[in-house]
Amino acid sequence: MVSEQQPSAIEGAKVLMVGAGGIGCELLKTLALSGFRDIHIIDMDTIEVSNLNRQFLFRQSHVGQSKAKVARDAVLKFRPDISITSYHANVKDPDFNVDFFKQFNVVMNGLDNLDARRHVNRLCLAAVVPLIESGTTGFLGQVTVHIKGKTECYECQNKPAPKTYPVCTITSTPSKFVHCVVWAKDLLFAKLFGPKNQENDLNVRSSDSSSSSEQVEDVFEHKNGEEIEQYARKIFDHVFGYNIELALSNEDTWKSRGRPRPIYCKDVMPTEHVHQNGNQGRGSAAGDMASVSAMTTLGLKNPQDLWSLKENAAVFLEALKLFLSKREKEIGNLSFDKDDQLAVELVTAAANIRATSFGIPLHSLFETKGIAGNIVHAVATTNAVIAGLIVIEAIKVLENDVKNYRMTFCLEHSSNKMLLMPVEPFEANKSCYVCSETPLTLEINTHRSKLRDLVDKIVKAKLGMSSPLIMQESTLLYEVGDDLDEGEVANYAANLEKVLSELPSPVRGGTILTVEDLQQELKCSINIKHREEFDEEKEPDGMVLSGWTQAQAAEKNSKVSADNGASTSGASQAASTVPEDEDDDDDLQIILPPVPGKKRKLSDVTATSGVPSAAKEPKIKRKAEEINGDKDIVMLDDGNIVKKGEA
Amino acid sequence: MDGEELTEQETALYDRQIRVWGADAQRRLSKSHILVSGLKGSVIEFCKNIVLAGVGSVTLNDDRLVTEGLLSANFLVPSDPNAYTGKSLAELCSDSLKDFNPMVRVSVQRGELSNFDVDFFHKFDAVVISSCSLSTKKSINEKCRKSLKRIAFYTVDCRDSCGEIFVDLQDYIYTKKKEDETIECHIVYPTLEEAISAPWKSLPRKVSKLYLALRVIEKFEELEGRSRGETSAADLPEVQKLRKELCDTQSHAESQIPDALLERLLKGRTEFPPVCAIIGGILGQEVIKAISGKGDPLKNFFFFDATDGKGIIEDIGNPKPK
Numbered sequence: 001m002v003s004e005q006q007p008s009a010i011e012g013a014k015v016l017m018v019g020a021g022g023i024g025c026e027l028l029k030t031l032a033l034s035g036f037r038d039i040h041i042i043d044m045d046t047i048e049v050s051n052l053n054r055q056f057l058f059r060q061s062h063v064g065q066s067k068a069k070v071a072r073d074a075v076l077k078f079r080p081d082i083s084i085t086s087y088h089a090n091v092k093d094p095d096f097n098v099d100f101f102k103q104f105n106v107v108m109n110g111l112d113n114l115d116a117r118r119h120v121n122r123l124c125l126a127a128v129v130p131l132i133e134s135g136t137t138g139f140l141g142q143v144t145v146h147i148k149g150k151t152e153c154y155e156c157q158n159k160p161a162p163k164t165y166p167v168c169t170i171t172s173t174p175s176k177f178v179h180c181v182v183w184a185k186d187l188l189f190a191k192l193f194g195p196k197n198q199e200n201d202l203n204v205r206s207s208d209s210s211s212s213s214e215q216v217e218d219v220f221e222h223k224n225g226e227e228i229e230q231y232a233r234k235i236f237d238h239v240f241g242y243n244i245e246l247a248l249s250n251e252d253t254w255k256s257r258g259r260p261r262p263i264y265c266k267d268v269m270p271t272e273h274v275h276q277n278g279n280q281g282r283g284s285a286a287g288d289m290a291s292v293s294a295m296t297t298l299g300l301k302n303p304q305d306l307w308s309l310k311e312n313a314a315v316f317l318e319a320l321k322l323f324l325s326k327r328e329k330e331i332g333n334l335s336f337d338k339d340d341q342l343a344v345e346l347v348t349a350a351a352n353i354r355a356t357s358f359g360i361p362l363h364s365l366f367e368t369k370g371i372a373g374n375i376v377h378a379v380a381t382t383n384a385v386i387a388g389l390i391v392i393e394a395i396k397v398l399e400n401d402v403k404n405y406r407m408t409f410c411l412e413h414s415s416n417k418m419l420l421m422p423v424e425p426f427e428a429n430k431s432c433y434v435c436s437e438t439p440l441t442l443e444i445n446t447h448r449s450k451l452r453d454l455v456d457k458i459v460k461a462k463l464g465m466s467s468p469l470i471m472q473e474s475t476l477l478y479e480v481g482d483d484l485d486e487g488e489v490a491n492y493a494a495n496l497e498k499v500l501s502e503l504p505s506p507v508r509g510g511t512i513l514t515v516e517d518l519q520q521e522l523k524c525s526i527n528i529k530h531r532e533e534f535d536e537e538k539e540p541d542g543m544v545l546s547g548w549t550q551a552q553a554a555e556k557n558s559k560v561s562a563d564n565g566a567s568t569s570g571a572s573q574a575a576s577t578v579p580e581d582e583d584d585d586d587d588l589q590i591i592l593p594p595v596p597g598k599k600r601k602l603s604d605v606t607a608t609s610g611v612p613s614a615a616k617e618p619k620i621k622r623k624a625e626e627i628n629g630d631k632d633i634v635m636l637d638d639g640n641i642v643k644k645g646e647a
Numbered sequence: 648m649d650g651e652e653l654t655e656q657e658t659a660l661y662d663r664q665i666r667v668w669g670a671d672a673q674r675r676l677s678k679s680h681i682l683v684s685g686l687k688g689s690v691i692e693f694c695k696n697i698v699l700a701g702v703g704s705v706t707l708n709d710d711r712l713v714t715e716g717l718l719s720a721n722f723l724v725p726s727d728p729n730a731y732t733g734k735s736l737a738e739l740c741s742d743s744l745k746d747f748n749p750m751v752r753v754s755v756q757r758g759e760l761s762n763f764d765v766d767f768f769h770k771f772d773a774v775v776i777s778s779c780s781l782s783t784k785k786s787i788n789e790k791c792r793k794s795l796k797r798i799a800f801y802t803v804d805c806r807d808s809c810g811e812i813f814v815d816l817q818d819y820i821y822t823k824k825k826e827d828e829t830i831e832c833h834i835v836y837p838t839l840e841e842a843i844s845a846p847w848k849s850l851p852r853k854v855s856k857l858y859l860a861l862r863v864i865e866k867f868e869e870l871e872g873r874s875r876g877e878t879s880a881a882d883l884p885e886v887q888k889l890r891k892e893l894c895d896t897q898s899h900a901e902s903q904i905p906d907a908l909l910e911r912l913l914k915g916r917t918e919f920p921p922v923c924a925i926i927g928g929i930l931g932q933e934v935i936k937a938i939s940g941k942g943d944p945l946k947n948f949f950f951f952d953a954t955d956g957k958g959i960i961e962d963i964g965n966p967k968p969k
Contacts (some may be wrong), residue, residue: 033722034921053661304670387921388922395921408956413961417961
């Protein structure tokens with residue numbers, strides 16, 4: 001495969017890039033230099049300062065503008081004679097339907113989130129267009145090829161779910177700093193500034209005493225005429241003092257753990273109004289979100305510094321006061337945003353004060369921001385390497401050079417002398433509900449669960465469908481869309497609130513539901529099994545989906561046991577999830593190193609097609625051994641690099 | 648840690664990479680000076696990477712006037728020929744590179760690389776050489792070695808869809824993290840001369856074919872008095888002869904240097920941009936490691952061939968342990 005030998009396949013190709021971020025900028029440049037002449041690029045994001053260290057097509061002056069458009073303009077400057085079409089839009093928009101995808105010879109992803117990746121995977125499968133998928137984190141990266149009927153699809157293997165923590169770890173027994181960050185962000189911040197009527201039964205308090213909820217509401221309510229300073233101190237004492245005292249009263253909890261220390265405002269900041277600076281700032285230009293900062297008012301400069309308890313307390317009080325005085329209008333509608341300086345300050349201070357109570361080491365604002373915002377580590381060099389590898393695969397795909405398709409892993413430490421490790425693509429998973437027609441099974445209490453539970457917890461959360469349609473035989477139970485008439489809308493809304501067995505066309509054990517997403521052109525069947533009881537800790541959704549997905553999840557549960565109890569992000573337990581919101585400008589990485597004996601190579605598939613499956617078994621290769629003797633496999637777990645075999 | 652703190656502006660701009668290599672490494676980077684000579688595709692990629700990473704300064708050396716052929720894998724120079732008449736490649740590239748990161752000083756050093764003396768190289772922390780003869784590479788490597796401070800030395804060569812990086816960090820001490828502990832490591836590099844004149848018998852088993860093929864072609868260019876890369880498929884018979892001679896004297900199997908590979912390397916004069924991106928990316932990473940003193944550096948060759956997709960590290964030419 002040499003550049004000059006087959007210019008025609010490249011020149012005649014029409015290609016789609018999804019994502020104009022870290023990988024996208026590099027990819028667009030390399031495609032243009034390599035002779036691609038018709039490139040379409042979709043990205044919904046606008047440019048931010050923290051992009052500029054690696055997204056080299058963007059400049060300071062472009063901050064706030066469309067990534068797709070600026071990238072296009074920048075590349076046309078050195079290759080003006082090619083065609084680049086930019087779309088400042090979400091790839092999940094209905095305009096980008098199967099017909100849209102069909103016009104391309106190959107689709108290349110440089111995306112930052114699982115949701116969009118799954119969506120593009122489905123559209124590529126439906127349109128029968130080859131997909132090249134990629135991702136990077138720090139020095140690690142990978143490129144994979146997905147072609148319907150030839151290799152596995154992007155969803156044939158399970159992707160690591162966002163890390164979750166048992167609720168009680170967050171509310172009562174934190175042992176790591178991340179627990180304190182989750183508490184500060186998902187509980188405290190949400191309680192202070194989020195919607196008042198949150199469907200969230202987790203109080204900031206650590207005790208579960210049933211009478212407490214009203215009292216908590218009282219504490220958090222900022223009454224008319226109440227001094228801001230006084231309110232801030234009251235909140236401080238309540239969450240860092242009173243709540244800890246309450247938790248301490250439950251002796252059983254502390255038999256095997258260190259007892260936390262309640263922290264009261266007066267002990268840390270003895271005199272009131274230590275800083276009057278909050279008031280001084282009041283006259284200055286308000287409104288600019290970025291300019292409101294507790295660090296600035298308190299004269300704290302370096303975000304990498306560790307703050308003392310006193311400094312954390314000062315930041316907490318100051319940030320809280322600034323929210324109430326400068327950003328009052330937003331209160332009630334705020335959710336945590338890693339680019340909101342004041343929010344990061346408040347969460348950092350709160351997490352550190354809580355960490356102090358529990359004897360957990362403190363962290364800087366810089367570090368806390370990374371944890372709270374789930375910021376993906378990113379460097380330009382890895383993105384450049386990965387983009388080069390994507391183009392090499394794209395050219396092979398255009399030449400239909402099937403036997404040379406590779407997925408490639410970019411490693412931090414060489415493995416068997418290899419820094420870039422190519423592996424033959426895996427065969428499709430025969431029981432993948434996305435690219436095969438294998439039915440799924442859902443165990444559910446059909447007398448108690450409502451259709452809404454099924455839509456939210458299974459169809460949307462697990463199957464990743466965004467505009468689903470649910471049918472039982474020929475009866476439509478649920479559907480979304482702009483073209484529904486009023487009667488249908490009302491009908492479906494009513495259905496959502498009904499328990500399954502009481503639907504117009506009842507859903508019971510033995511029923512087969514058809515679930516379909518018209519945009520993704522994905523359709524699957526779900527066999528319903530009625531089950532009376534579910535384990536609240538282990539099956540918090542109150543339903544269990546099985547098929548290929550659950551098989552692995554169950555395996556995991558049994559290994560991880562107790563600590564992973566509340567591992568699903570069902571609404572009732574939602575507080576325990578670490579950031580589900582992935583960073584919006586980086587390249588989320590999901591490295592899936594080869595697992596021994598799990599998958600077949602593409603060559604085995606082609607060699608044995610038509611042979612009964614039993615006969616194929618001996619051909620299964622132990623991939624990991626073959627590639628690297630099982631040493632030094634690099635794998636990614638929530639942004640943490642885990643090196644196996646190096647211990 | 649030595650030196651002043653990063654500014655607010657630096658912390659904001661470099662946020663994502665500081666999360667990878669830390670603030671100390673970023674501070675060291677911002678004080679480092681890099682010399683780059685021979686602005687071909689892979690080196691252009693490298694320049695982009697280190698300017699984005701925030702080194703202190705980059706000095707470009709390439710007096711060639713711009714022609715279309717020189718720009719096949721260059722994204723720094725606008726396509727308008729009026730914009731580049733009369734300017735050297737280094738001058739044109741420097742204009743664009745400055746734009747990538749205003750915090751990095753980018754300048755041009757005119758002149759023939761082989762004429763610069765030890766004092767000149769002494770100003771730099773890392774020197775990257777490409778597009779020049781083997782003898783020039785060797786002489787610069789020696790000059791870098793003579794300097795009182797340690798200068799990281801690299802050569803890059805891309806032919807067809809293959810690339811080679813050579814690294815000489817001399818006597819190198821660095822730190823790395825192992826199981827939450829920071830440990831200090833010490834490695835000793837051979838010079839370029841030592842690395843390419845290693846007896847083939849002593850080479851690692853299954854050494855990259857590219858290593859051998861590139862040595863044959865380098866030797867061919869040297870004997871014929873050709874400039875680097877000034878070859879074509881028509882040279883194959885002569886190169887095959889040379890291969891036989893070398894293999895005979897080194898008692899090595901000729902089959903380890905296949906005709907097809909030699910032919911590709913001889914005729915592939917156009918750069919293959921994806922390989923430039925890969926080689927420039929790996930090289931950028933290595934220079935960042937060497938300057939920051941963090942992480943295992945590559946020792947001492949890296950090879951990439953797009954036909955098999957493998958990126959391989961070879962450790963060649965170490966002096967025998969005493």
